[in-house]
Amino acid sequence: MKLKHIVGLLSAVAMSAVIAGSASAQDKTVKIGAIFPLSGNAASAGVHAKAAIETAVEIINNGNPALGNLPVTKNAGLKGLGGAKVEVVFADNQGSPATGQNQALRLITEEKVVALTGAYQSGITLTASAIAEKYAIPYVNGESVAANLTERGFKWFFRTTPVAGDFAKIYLDFLKEMKAGGQKVDNVALVHENTEYGTSVANVITALFKENGLPIAQDIAYSANTTDVQSQVLQLKDKKPDVVIMISYTSDAILYAKTFQALDYKPPMMIADNAGYSDPSTLKAVGKSIQGIFNRSSFAIGAAGTPTYLINEIYKKKSGGDDLDDTAARQMQGFFVLVDAIDRAGSTEPAKIQAALKATDLKPDQLIMGYKGVKFDEKGQNVLAAGLVIQLQDGENYVPVWPKQLAKTAPVFPYKGW
Amino acid sequence: MSSILVQVIVGGLLLGAVYALFSSGLTLIWGMMNIVNFAHGDFVMLGMYVAFVVWTVLGVGPFVGAPVAALVLATLGIIVYFGLIRSVMKGPMLAQILGTFGLALLLRYSVFWGFGANFLTLPADVVGGTYDVLGIKLQASRLLAGVVALLVTLGLHLLLTRTSLGSKMLAVAEDATAAQLMGIRPDGMQAIAWAIAAGATGLAGALIATFFYISPTVGETLGIVAFVTVSLGGFGSVPGALMAGLLIGVIESVSAYWIGAVYKDIVVYTLFLCFLWFRPQGLMGKM
Numbered sequence: 038m039k040l041k042h043i044v045g046l047l048s049a050v051a052m053s054a055v056i057a058g059s060a061s062a063q064d065k066t067v068k069i070g071a072i073f074p075l076s077g078n079a080a081s082a083g084v085h086a087k088a089a090i091e092t093a094v095e096i097i098n099n100g101n102p103a104l105g106n107l108p109v110t111k112n113a114g115l116k117g118l119g120g121a122k123v124e125v126v127f128a129d130n131q132g133s134p135a136t137g138q139n140q141a142l143r144l145i146t147e148e149k150v151v152a153l154t155g156a157y158q159s160g161i162t163l164t165a166s167a168i169a170e171k172y173a174i175p176y177v178n179g180e181s182v183a184a185n186l187t188e189r190g191f192k193w194f195f196r197t198t199p200v201a202g203d204f205a206k207i208y209l210d211f212l213k214e215m216k217a218g219g220q221k222v223d224n225v226a227l228v229h230e231n232t233e234y235g236t237s238v239a240n241v242i243t244a245l246f247k248e249n250g251l252p253i254a255q256d257i258a259y260s261a262n263t264t265d266v267q268s269q270v271l272q273l274k275d276k277k278p279d280v281v282i283m284i285s286y287t288s289d290a291i292l293y294a295k296t297f298q299a300l301d302y303k304p305p306m307m308i309a310d311n312a313g314y315s316d317p318s319t320l321k322a323v324g325k326s327i328q329g330i331f332n333r334s335s336f337a338i339g340a341a342g343t344p345t346y347l348i349n350e351i352y353k354k355k356s357g358g359d360d361l362d363d364t365a366a367r368q369m370q371g372f373f374v375l376v377d378a379i380d381r382a383g384s385t386e387p388a389k390i391q392a393a394l395k396a397t398d399l400k401p402d403q404l405i406m407g408y409k410g411v412k413f414d415e416k417g418q419n420v421l422a423a424g425l426v427i428q429l430q431d432g433e434n435y436v437p438v439w440p441k442q443l444a445k446t447a448p449v450f451p452y453k454g455w
Numbered sequence: 456m457s458s459i460l461v462q463v464i465v466g467g468l469l470l471g472a473v474y475a476l477f478s479s480g481l482t483l484i485w486g487m488m489n490i491v492n493f494a495h496g497d498f499v500m501l502g503m504y505v506a507f508v509v510w511t512v513l514g515v516g517p518f519v520g521a522p523v524a525a526l527v528l529a530t531l532g533i534i535v536y537f538g539l540i541r542s543v544m545k546g547p548m549l550a551q552i553l554g555t556f557g558l559a560l561l562l563r564y565s566v567f568w569g570f571g572a573n574f575l576t577l578p579a580d581v582v583g584g585t586y587d588v589l590g591i592k593l594q595a596s597r598l599l600a601g602v603v604a605l606l607v608t609l610g611l612h613l614l615l616t617r618t619s620l621g622s623k624m625l626a627v628a629e630d631a632t633a634a635q636l637m638g639i640r641p642d643g644m645q646a647i648a649w650a651i652a653a654g655a656t657g658l659a660g661a662l663i664a665t666f667f668y669i670s671p672t673v674g675e676t677l678g679i680v681a682f683v684t685v686s687l688g689g690f691g692s693v694p695g696a697l698m699a700g701l702l703i704g705v706i707e708s709v710s711a712y713w714i715g716a717v718y719k720d721i722v723v724y725t726l727f728l729c730f731l732w733f734r735p736q737g738l739m740g741k742m
Contacts, residue, residue, distance in 0.1 A: 075572075076564075076567065076572075076671075076672065077672055077675075078670075078672055078675075078676070080567070080572035080670070080671070080672065081571075081572040081573045081574055081670070083572070084571065084572040084573075231717050257715070257716060258715065258716065258717045259711075259716035259717055260716070260717060260720070262675075262676050263676075263716065264470075264676060264677060264680060265466075265470050265707065265708070265711075266716070267463070267466040267467075267470070267708060267711075268463055268466070268707075268708050268709075268711035268712040268716060268719075269711065269716050271459050271462055271463055271466070271712055272712060274459065275459050287574055288574065288668055288670065288673075288676070291574055291576060291668040292667070292668065295576070295666060295667075295668075298585075299585055299592065299594040299597075299666070300462070300466075300585075300592050301585060301587075301592055316574075317573075318573035318574040318575075319574065321573070322574050322575060322576040322668065323576060357571065
């Protein structure tokens with residue numbers, strides 16, 4: 038009996054050692070930290086971002102050969118690391134730059150992530166990436182557009198999205214062409230929220246428009262978590278601008294839509310700078326009150342069977358049915374670029390990932406976004422990022438309207454509202 | 456005076472009436488038992504969700520949604536009183552503060568879990584459109600909220616000053632032990648006070664939902680204004696909250712229009728602090 042026991046025990050030990058051994062080879066995972074606003078005022082954007090990253094993780098870990106040339110999707114796991122799986126540790130920034138910074142610190146020092154992505158709000162990306170820089174951990178951002186994020190001389194920060202300057206140029210060229218077509222665009226008003234995002238985008242637009250002989254006639258700053266925007270709308274009503282450019286997060290975008298309608302004010306042309314106006318919950322809540330609003334985008338779901346269409350189908354299962362919007366798609370693109378770099382580095386060593394990021398050279402057919410490619414300059418900014426102008430013509434879905442070669446239909450004037 | 460400025464002031468008054476409406480429940484709880492309910496903003500939020508559910512399920516607006524919200528929240532108020540408040544009142548001040556604060560987070564994240572993070576709204580026509588009076592736009596939904604705010608304030612004031620139930624409640628507020636000797640059960644009175652206060656808060660939430668967005672964190676945004684309104688009006692004074700609400704609404708609107716939206720909070724809070732310096736008990740509070 039005793040001998041039997043001992044033999045049994047020994048074989049159990051041996052077996053578990055074998056299992057453990059093989060498990061450690063197979064369970065090799067690459068841990069990446071993702072910081073998003075999962076609670077607080079921007080939570081709906083954060084939850085969509087999380088769904089986008091989870092979609093990407095599912096595709097990367099299971100493999101999906103139907104996705105064409107999209108990197109790291111052909112086979113299960115990361116080929117460069119012997120089929121290692123990707124694991125994402127999500128952290129909630131609660132809409133606060135201080136919390137975002139603490140979460141970055143926690144992810145790096147306690148969770149031992151090899152790279153970071155996020156954090157949606159530019160003001161929080163600013164603080165979180167400073168920690169990554171200090172600890173020499175690569176940080177890839179796909180969605181924050183404040184200009185100064187890549188002007189800090191950082192060596193570990195990479196950004197795939199087009200930035201405020203690119204959008205300002207798109208708006209300017211668009212307005213110039215509309216002017217040539219007979220639209221009145223001489224009197225432009227800017228309405229923007231007052232954190233890093235709204236302020237920096239507004240500053241960039243103001244400077245570029247001024248250089249090109251189109252000074253901003255009215256600049257209205259406000260706080261995004263405000264309870265009331267009547268006075269701001271009345272200020273606009275007073276000055277009667279030809280074009281109103283809105284730079285807002287979700288809660289304020291909804292309040293503005295409701296207040297414009299209540300005070301019966303419609304400018305001849307409305308342009309929204311993504312963020313709040315791209316959030317699916319804004320479109321569901323007030324889409325029918327902002328018909329005809331222009332927006333910027335770099336993403337289209339595409340025809341049935343295309344890679345972006347297939348990705349959207351997976352995404353919808355994780356988002357509770359919402360379609361992939363421009364912001365979430367840009368986040369997903371940033372994440373794919375990061376994972377592709379880790380795969381090419383063939384290592385989880387930060388310096389090797391950094392080197393691989395620097396060597397990134399993705400072509401348009403390797404992307405989900407409509408960029409001309411992904412290639413970083415010495416500041417870490419993607420120099421091939423691009424975008425187009427879309428319009429919410431039916432109050433439900435945006436359609437590309439400019440530039441002409443990418444447009445599906447012509448822009449409609451004047452702004453219809455409700 | 457330009458018509459735009461009149462519109463700014465009218466808008467401010469309507470906004471102020473709404474502030475007053477959602478502050479009345481908070482001031483009542485304070486007046487009754489010296490407890491600051493940090494979950495107040497989240498009670499407003501729950502009222503909004505009840506109105507939303509009533510609208511989605513039954514397809515009816517705030518005339519049904521608001522009374523239902525009042526009932527649901529009144530029930531919750533009683534549960535909260537017996538389940539939490541009665542025991543934390545025996546504890547130190549800090550336990551009371553953290554107790555209601557914990558409740559706030561519990562409510563917020565339960566709604567997060569149940570409804571998700573998406574922003575919801577009631578359709579724009581759920582309370583009919585906008586009236587145009589001599590070029591001044593009056594939003595029907597805000598007007599309704601304003602009228603109800605006045606009625607609720609008046610009703611609570613009459614209840615406390617003119618009815619025997621009100622006298623009993625005030626007696627308990629004054630001295631619970633003495634009231635008990637007079638044959639009044641403090642427990643019952645305080646539970647009723649919680650029911651009334653939470654009910655009024657639910658009603659407010661349902662009405663605010665007709666023109667505001669609905670999200671799990673909306674209580675955070677609205678809650679701060681409620682505290683300022685209540686301290687400016689005088690803790691425990693329902694008419695004080697009404698006056699303070701209107702005052703804050705108009706100051707916010709006018710300063711946002713004249714000086715700029717980012718400065719309106721500076722103006723409001725500077726005036727608020729100056730006022731408290733001269734009159735720490737608020738507009739209508741007792742020392």
